[in-house]
Amino acid sequence: QVQLVESGGGLVQPGGSLRLSCKFSGRIASIASMGWYRSAPGEKRVLVASISSNDIPLYAEFVEGRFTISRDNAKNMVYLQMNSLKPEDTAVYYCRYSAYETFWGQGIQVTVSS
Numbered sequence: 001q002v003q004l005v006e007s008g009g010g011l012v013q014p015g016g017s018l019r020l021s022c023k024f025s026g027r028i029a030s031i032a033s034m035g036w037y038r039s040a041p042g043e044k045r046v047l048v049a050s051i052s053s054n055d056i057p058l059y060a061e062f063v064e065g066r067f068t069i070s071r072d073n074a075k076n077m078v079y080l081q082m083n084s085l086k087p088e089d090t091a092v093y094y095c096r097y098s099a100y101e102t103f104w105g106q107g108i109q110v111t112v113s114s
Contacts, residue, residue: 004105022095029099038091
């Protein structure tokens with residue numbers, strides 16, 4: 001099992017920034033991909049960004065260069081830096097860990113509103 005705990009969410013004004021963090025622990029594999037997904041009210045969970053075991057990032061089209069995913073394997077952390085936030089970025093954000101199995105965090109609320 002792998003446990004994931006997200007932090008860094010909250011309320012931010014349009015145009016603002018937030019940095020989400022995800023701490024993973026437990027039975028950690030030597031090769032694993034990490035990702036951030038989000039689920040807005042009434043919508044399915046969708047990929048926001050992912051990063052492979054060799055640090056290759058992938059972003060959803062709606063990110064439009066505003067977000068950056070990164071990982072620190074020494075600290076068992078993955079991050080999502082979100083800039084130029086829009087109201088439509090409001091959602092619950094989930095951290096995902098994929099290796100021998102896929103694990104999810106509990107989710108964290110991000111609200112973009114004035």
